[in-house]
Amino acid sequence: MSLCLxxxxxxxxxxVDFNSIMSSANKESTPSGSGNIEQPSNIVRRFLxxxxxxxxxxxxxxxxxxVAGVFASYFEIxxxxxxxxxxxxxxxxxxxxxxxxxxxxxxASLASIGYYLTQRFAPEAAGxxxxxxxxxxxxxxxxxxxxxxxxxxxxxLGSLGSGMILGREGPTVQMGGNIGRMMSDIFRLKSEEGxxxxxxxxxxxxxxxxxxxxxxxxxxxIEEMRPQFKYSLIAIKAVFLASITANIVFRVIHGQDAVIxxxxxxxxxxRSLWLYLVLGILFGIxxxxxxxxxxxxxxxxxxxxxxxxxxxxxxxxxxxGSFGILLLYIPExxxxxxxxxxxxxxxxxxxxxxxxLFIGRVFLTLVxxxxxxxxxxxxxxxxxxxxxxxxxxxxxxxxxxxxxIEPGTFAIAGMGALFAATVRxxxxxxxxxxxxxxxxxxxxxxxxxxxxxTMLAQLLGGRPIYSQLLERTLRESLRKQHxxxxxxxxxTQEADTTAQKSAP
Numbered sequence: 021m022s023l024c025l026x027x028x029x030x031x032x033x034x035x036v037d038f039n040s041i042m043s044s045a046n047k048e049s050t051p052s053g054s055g056n057i058e059q060p061s062n063i064v065r066r067f068l069x070x071x072x073x074x075x076x077x078x079x080x081x082x083x084x085x086x087v088a089g090v091f092a093s094y095f096e097i098x099x100x101x102x103x104x105x106x107x108x109x110x111x112x113x114x115x116x117x118x119x120x121x122x123x124x125x126x127x128a129s130l131a132s133i134g135y136y137l138t139q140r141f142a143p144e145a146a147g148x149x150x151x152x153x154x155x156x157x158x159x160x161x162x163x164x165x166x167x168x169x170x171x172x173x174x175x176x177l178g179s180l181g182s183g184m185i186l187g188r189e190g191p192t193v194q195m196g197g198n199i200g201r202m203m204s205d206i207f208r209l210k211s212e213e214g215x216x217x218x219x220x221x222x223x224x225x226x227x228x229x230x231x232x233x234x235x236x237x238x239x240x241x242i243e244e245m246r247p248q249f250k251y252s253l254i255a256i257k258a259v260f261l262a263s264i265t266a267n268i269v270f271r272v273i274h275g276q277d278a279v280i281x282x283x284x285x286x287x288x289x290x291r292s293l294w295l296y297l298v299l300g301i302l303f304g305i306x307x308x309x310x311x312x313x314x315x316x317x318x319x320x321x322x323x324x325x326x327x328x329x330x331x332x333x334x335x336x337x338x339x340x341g342s343f344g345i346l347l348l349y350i351p352e353x354x355x356x357x358x359x360x361x362x363x364x365x366x367x368x369x370x371x372x373x374x375x376x377l378f379i380g381r382v383f384l385t386l387v388x389x390x391x392x393x394x395x396x397x398x399x400x401x402x403x404x405x406x407x408x409x410x411x412x413x414x415x416x417x418x419x420x421x422x423x424x425i426e427p428g429t430f431a432i433a434g435m436g437a438l439f440a441a442t443v444r445x446x447x448x449x450x451x452x453x454x455x456x457x458x459x460x461x462x463x464x465x466x467x468x469x470x471x472x473x474t475m476l477a478q479l480l481g482g483r484p485i486y487s488q489l490l491e492r493t494l495r496e497s498l499r500k501q502h503x504x505x506x507x508x509x510x511x512t513q514e515a516d517t518t519a520q521k522s523a524p
Contacts, residue, residue: 074254077214080203081258084218085225085265087203088196092229092266093273095173095195096188102130102181103355107347123348124341126182131340132333133178134394139329142171146392149194151490153223154245156197157216160494165198165205172198172394179393183343183354185385189230190396193240196226196266216250221258225266230398232279234267236452244445244486278458280361285429287461292416292423296465299412299430300437300472303405307441307473308482310382314397315488317390322496332392339391353380357403361435364410365428371414378407397485401442402435402453409434432462433469440470441477444484 110123138146144161145168155161176191200222204215220241228237241259242251288296325332347354352363364374385400412434413427435457436449443449450466453459 074211074214076207076209077217077254077258078261080207080209080218081221081261082265084196084200084203084222085228085262086269087199088192088222088225088262089229089266089269089273091169091173091195091199092188092192092226093270095176095192096230096274098177099180099188102177103183106130106181106344110348120345120348123344125344127344127347128182128337128341130178130182131184131343131393132337134175134182135179135333135336135392137171137175137178138392138394139332142167144168145172145175145194145394147389147394148190148396148486148489149394150190150223150396151486151493153194153197153219154486155490155493156201157219157245157250160490163198163201163219165202168198169195169202175394179340179395180356182340183347184340184388184393184395185343185354185357185381185400186388186393186395187356187397187399188395189227189398191394192226192230193223193396194226196222196224196229196262198222199225200262213250213252213254217252217255217258220245220255221262224259225262228263229266229270231452231456232267232270232274233452233455234263236448236455237263237266239448239451240445243448244443244484279456280358282362282365282432282457282459283428285426285432285459285462288426288429288465289424292420292425293465293468295412295416295420295425296430296433296468297472299409299433300469301476302412303408303434303437303441303469303473304476304480306408307438307477308480310401310438311442311482311485311488313382313386314389314485315492317386318392318489318492321390321392336391336393339387339393343388350380352377353384356399357381357406358399360403361406361431364406365431367427369410371411374407374411374414378404378411381407398439401438405434405436405438406431407434409437429462429465432457432459433465436466437469437473441473441482442485444474444477444482446470446474 106126110119110126114122142164144152144164149168149172152161152163156163172191172195176188180186180188197219200218200220201215203209203222204218209215209218223245224237224241226237227240228234231237238259242256321332321335324335343354352360360377363369364377369377381400381404385397385404388395389397389400410427410431413425413430416423416430417425417427432453436446436453439452440446440449446467449470450463453466454463
């Protein structure tokens, strides 16, 4: 995989460099009023010297990939270890009549860690963290890596370990971006282009290591962060190198297997492809509604907290504790959802159960993410898309018995479609799903479903979820800044008034 990617990178670099050099050579070799033609040896020499990418950027990108890969790998190991020990302790060490109480207490305590750390030490570490990286790439948000890295890592372990419906990819992307900025500061990088490249490289490395998907990590930065990503050969090299390096580290620690173990499906019949377009249309509508509900949930919880840190901590602890109880009785409604995907595609659930799980996970995802807990929304969206895709596939199988319909292919298409509609990054969604499931034969139905969902979401006026979240963050930041200025002005006026009264 790594060798193949490196070959593609070199081919792409050679193509770009050669075209740019030949273009400049044509311009310079035929000056006005002169018929002189530049010698081929000069063209070749300038071609060989064209690559001005600093070696330091490439070395730092590799280091960032290694560090981000270690962070992401042990972040996942920590989440699984906490979940396993919590479940084993509750079920094996406690009498039945107190199991539910300790389940609530342990998960509430774990969730409280995430809420407290983010509110007390690093408010920018709350939620996904991806909008923070996008804002930093546009010089709209600061990157305080010295406080974000420990808070996001430990707080994420608490919130995700409690069983809440959150994903690990948002934290790993934010941690990766912060690692990129940390390296820029440690080595005192002065070039703004270099700092930007390393920030983007860290974000790509974080996603690559979170899902064992190096191409998706690169595509995410280039496609989803395209308004903020400053395209240059240096930046593209840095992103590719960090993503590949992080993935190698992930595979050394976790092995070569795909993140999700699923059967390899054959391509669907051509006469059934229109069903994937219908599925894409449904996901396009769903994506627009889902984005609106996410923002509404965030606004609702903000009003509920009323600016009180302790009020948020209490509500967050109650939410986390509730998931501790859910883990005992309905584990399908807890966790990021990646463990649910192979069960759904293998036919473990009926139509009605799939629909119930779909509705339940949508609602609980809004609760968890809207509450401001440190955690991502990637994995929950993939699980929601899988549930509805499987439901659609089973329904289509019942409605069209003459067609050779495999519901699992609709599940995989659904994984990418909801992501494409909400994030507005269809190529990233397609690449991510293929790398996670190893179902390369399903590229055509994935293209139809994801592009259909994205186009309809755009026609309906929907906006990418992370753009909306970044805009909301900036608006809240300006509001807080304005309030602080008003308070400072009021205190100054009160001090002046007091001084005037005390004057003789």
